Amino acid sequence: MTMLSRVADRLFWLARYLERAEDSARLVHAYTHLVMDIPKGSEPGWDILVRILDAEPHYEEHHRVYSEANVIKFLLADQDNVSSILRSIRAARENVRTTRDVLPSEIWECVNELYLYAQEHAEKCIGRRNRYQFLETVIARCQMINGMVISTLPRGHSYRFIKLGQLLERADMTTRVIDVGAAALLGDERLRSTVDPLIWASLLNSLSAMGAYRREIGPHVEAGAMVDFVLRQSSLPRSVKFCLDGIREELLPLKNNKETLRLVNKARRELSLFDSQVCTREELHIFIDQFQHMLTRIYSSIDRTWFMTDQRLMTAGTEQAAP
Amino acid sequence: MNNSWKSYDAGLFFDEVIAGSGQPRVASRRVVKLLQSLSDEDMASRRAAAELAIREMGISFTIYSEGRNIDRAWPFDIIPRVIPARDWARVSLGLAQRSRALNCFIDDIYNRQTILAAGIVPAEFVLDSGNYNAQCAGVSPRYGAWAHICGTDLVRDKNGRFYVLEDNLRVPSGVSYMLENREITKRVLPELFENYSIQPVDDYPSQLHSTLASLSPRMLRRPCIVVLTPGIYNSAYFEHAFLAQRMGAELVEGSDLFTGDDDCVYMRTVDGPVRVDVVYRRIDDNFLDPEVFREDSTLGVPGIMRAWKAGNVAIANAPGAGVADDKVVYAFVPQMIRYYLNEKPLLASVKTYLCVNKKDREYVLANLDKLVVKPANESGGYGLMVGPHATKAKRAEFARLIEQNPRNYIAQPTLALSTAPTYIDDTVAPRHLDLRPFILQGKETWVTPGGLTRVALTKGSLVVNSSQGGGSKDTWIVENNP
Numbered sequence: 001m002t003m004l005s006r007v008a009d010r011l012f013w014l015a016r017y018l019e020r021a022e023d024s025a026r027l028v029h030a031y032t033h034l035v036m037d038i039p040k041g042s043e044p045g046w047d048i049l050v051r052i053l054d055a056e057p058h059y060e061e062h063h064r065v066y067s068e069a070n071v072i073k074f075l076l077a078d079q080d081n082v083s084s085i086l087r088s089i090r091a092a093r094e095n096v097r098t099t100r101d102v103l104p105s106e107i108w109e110c111v112n113e114l115y116l117y118a119q120e121h122a123e124k125c126i127g128r129r130n131r132y133q134f135l136e137t138v139i140a141r142c143q144m145i146n147g148m149v150i151s152t153l154p155r156g157h158s159y160r161f162i163k164l165g166q167l168l169e170r171a172d173m174t175t176r177v178i179d180v181g182a183a184a185l186l187g188d189e190r191l192r193s194t195v196d197p198l199i200w201a202s203l204l205n206s207l208s209a210m211g212a213y214r215r216e217i218g219p220h221v222e223a224g225a226m227v228d229f230v231l232r233q234s235s236l237p238r239s240v241k242f243c244l245d246g247i248r249e250e251l252l253p254l255k256n257n258k259e260t261l262r263l264v265n266k267a268r269r270e271l272s273l274f275d276s277q278v279c280t281r282e283e284l285h286i287f288i289d290q291f292q293h294m295l296t297r298i299y300s301s302i303d304r305t306w307f308m309t310d311q312r313l314m315t316a317g318t319e320q321a322a323p
Numbered sequence: 324m325n326n327s328w329k330s331y332d333a334g335l336f337f338d339e340v341i342a343g344s345g346q347p348r349v350a351s352r353r354v355v356k357l358l359q360s361l362s363d364e365d366m367a368s369r370r371a372a373a374e375l376a377i378r379e380m381g382i383s384f385t386i387y388s389e390g391r392n393i394d395r396a397w398p399f400d401i402i403p404r405v406i407p408a409r410d411w412a413r414v415s416l417g418l419a420q421r422s423r424a425l426n427c428f429i430d431d432i433y434n435r436q437t438i439l440a441a442g443i444v445p446a447e448f449v450l451d452s453g454n455y456n457a458q459c460a461g462v463s464p465r466y467g468a469w470a471h472i473c474g475t476d477l478v479r480d481k482n483g484r485f486y487v488l489e490d491n492l493r494v495p496s497g498v499s500y501m502l503e504n505r506e507i508t509k510r511v512l513p514e515l516f517e518n519y520s521i522q523p524v525d526d527y528p529s530q531l532h533s534t535l536a537s538l539s540p541r542m543l544r545r546p547c548i549v550v551l552t553p554g555i556y557n558s559a560y561f562e563h564a565f566l567a568q569r570m571g572a573e574l575v576e577g578s579d580l581f582t583g584d585d586d587c588v589y590m591r592t593v594d595g596p597v598r599v600d601v602v603y604r605r606i607d608d609n610f611l612d613p614e615v616f617r618e619d620s621t622l623g624v625p626g627i628m629r630a631w632k633a634g635n636v637a638i639a640n641a642p643g644a645g646v647a648d649d650k651v652v653y654a655f656v657p658q659m660i661r662y663y664l665n666e667k668p669l670l671a672s673v674k675t676y677l678c679v680n681k682k683d684r685e686y687v688l689a690n691l692d693k694l695v696v697k698p699a700n701e702s703g704g705y706g707l708m709v710g711p712h713a714t715k716a717k718r719a720e721f722a723r724l725i726e727q728n729p730r731n732y733i734a735q736p737t738l739a740l741s742t743a744p745t746y747i748d749d750t751v752a753p754r755h756l757d758l759r760p761f762i763l764q765g766k767e768t769w770v771t772p773g774g775l776t777r778v779a780l781t782k783g784s785l786v787v788n789s790s791q792g793g794g795s796k797d798t799w800i801v802e803n804n805p
Binding site: 002 | 555564567568573574575576578579590591592593594595597
């Protein structure tokens with residue numbers, strides 16, 4: 001059974017938006033936690049979160065200062081911010097609304113409930129105390145939906161495009177998490193020994209990877225090792241390496257996958273060549289920037305090949321696929 | 324025991340459940356007995372269960388209001404409407420006969436036009452009508468079938484006799500609600516199914532699938548069938564998705580399809596273009612192909628008319644089928660049945676006066692207070708006057724309109740529509756009904772057992788449309804009298 005390009009497109013974005021909501025929630029959660037651990041006066045600003053999501057121009061249209069309340073409202077509840085958690089959840093719901101016929105009905109119900117929850121609570125959860133509750137609920141519900149996908153969705157095109165959307169978004173968000181670390185500490189040499197481990201540990205926590213790190217590497221969190229771990233540990237589900245391997249695996253059974261596979265393999269190669277243990281923070285930041293660019297190119301290639309292809313061109317003189 | 328049944332009185336109307344004596348009709352006896360035996364609390368809990376089922380099953384229709392779309396839960400009355408199988412058998416035959424004659428007529432009009440040459444239907448009534456589509460001339464769809472899915476509206480008069488009110492031959496909707504209504508009744512009043520032998524309705528999607536598959540231009544074991552929807556904002560989107568899912572067909576929007584240089588229609592899929600054999604379209608003719616009809620349509624598929632004329636894709640219903648969906652043409656259906664089938668019409672039509680004929684016009688103008696006057700080319704109840712309810716000024720206005728443009732008006736006697744008991748705020752009260760069965764026409768003709776019953780929830784009202792506060796009932800064709 002084949003799948004309409006439009007439906008594949010919507011499933012892909014359903015998964016991307018859900019992943020974005022979950023990962024943003026993880027990021028804000030970890031950052032809020034981190035800020036409380038750092039001695040007064042040396043804590044990094046809230047602007048980092050906005051910068052990491054490449055949302056400064058939009059933020060600055062509406063706010064002048066990067067205060068905690070403004071930034072949190074912008075990231076959680078802003079209806080105009082395309083990457084706010086509320087907007088991501090709403091976009092996920094719109095995508096599932098028009099693809100209900102290819103998904104188990106529980107998934108629609110669950111996404112719909114998540115939307116209703118977020119709509120009611122996002123605005124009220126700017127303060128730190130309710131914020132935790134809200135973020136944890138969003139994370140838990142996203143994970144529940146993921147669980148449903150894993151345990152009820154037949155392994156066909158639906159599953160494949162959901163997986164692709166999720167893994168691509170996750171790879172992107174994981175690189176952003178690393179960038180938070182790099183940006184937070186760039187140019188600040190004073191407190192490196194005391195503050196550094198705190199920051200890296202909280203970022204590991206945001207990826208649910210602290211336990212795995214301790215077992216694999218040890219209890220002391222150190223920048224180079226941590227970055228290497230979340231970039232290249234192939235057994236870690238939120239590592240960039242894991243995501244790229246997963247994307248490759250989902251691409252293999254698809255038709256016309258040559259161009260996209262080539263890009264994914266290139267990204268995997270560059271990842272394996274990058275040595276985080278010897279690079280400077282500046283170099284790390286540049287690498288991440290370039291790598292995010294690469295992910296964008298992979299997305300464009302997926303979009304071109306399977307979603308918006310002008311298939312009129314493809315019919316000219318070629319053998320037609322049988323239904 | 325609840326008491327509201329005791330005071331139930333349908334007055335002068337034909338009530339389908341309770342006879343003039345106040346006793347239930349034979350076929351409805353067990354339904355009434357069960358409902359009367361339930362306490363008010365039990366009844367309330369069953370109605371609540373029905374509402375819950377509707378929400379859970381996601382049965383909704385969309386209305387556009389105040390600039391936004393609202394998904395409304397489907398309004399449902401839990402008292403089923405019961406029709407004995409032997410009454411229905413005749414109606415069903417009449418519907419099939421009518422569908423065959425209408426399809427012969429459409430095929431004739433776009434090809435040899437013998438019925439016009441024979442003078443049975445005046446040519447100007449057909450060819451000058453806005454519903455005649457010159458683009459379709461010379462096309463011969465398979466089996467001579469144009470209106471593959473027909474929704475015919477029936478009403479019963481004060482004697483309980485069935486009349487055809489109109490034939491919807493373009494994109495009739497409502498069939499999914501017929502199926503869902505049965506699902507709800509099974510959940511809410513399961514006891515009744517033990518004592519009755521009720522003709523099942525859930526066969527419809529597979530019958531529809533067979534009809535559509537029989538139209539495929541390619542001889543394939545599994546032809547590619549798609550349901551073409553205008554999208555999620557259409558009021559019937561729920562039904563489009565429902566039917567696609569039940570048939571295992573793709574639900575597509577116009578932008579999912581394109582016409583290739585080989586004049587075949589393709590859908591865009593992740594595996595590349597896939598050729599489409601049959602398009603069950605749920606968009607109007609005007610929006611179907613921007614190359615031919617409305618250029619500004621973004622809902623349609625450019626080039627699909629080309630592909631259809633070349634015989635590379637089947638479209639159901641065929642473009643142009645609306646030529647028989649006209650109130651002037653309606654008046655000639657009995658003649659068509661005699662002309663094409665050489666049979667006597669089995670179903671009554673409502674007496675129709677064509678204002679274009681001098682004699683009819685004089686009668687209409689003299690009896691405006693008794694008649695319903697309708698414009699010939701409008702649908703959906705627009706520009707209509709119900710004589711007995713109209714003001715004197717309104718009648719004078721219509722007299723003027725008729726004199727100015729007699730071709731555009733027809734008139735019919737005002738019918739006393741039948742009623743059935745309906746729950747209105749915890750009591751049972753008579754409300755007017757109609758019935759829309761669906762007739763499929765492909766290689767074979769097939770009629771739904773029963774159809775969608777719509778009920779006007781406002782006292783005395785004849786308006787049954789769900790967008791205007793109408794409700795619906797499950798409709799039972801029962802095999803034998805229990």
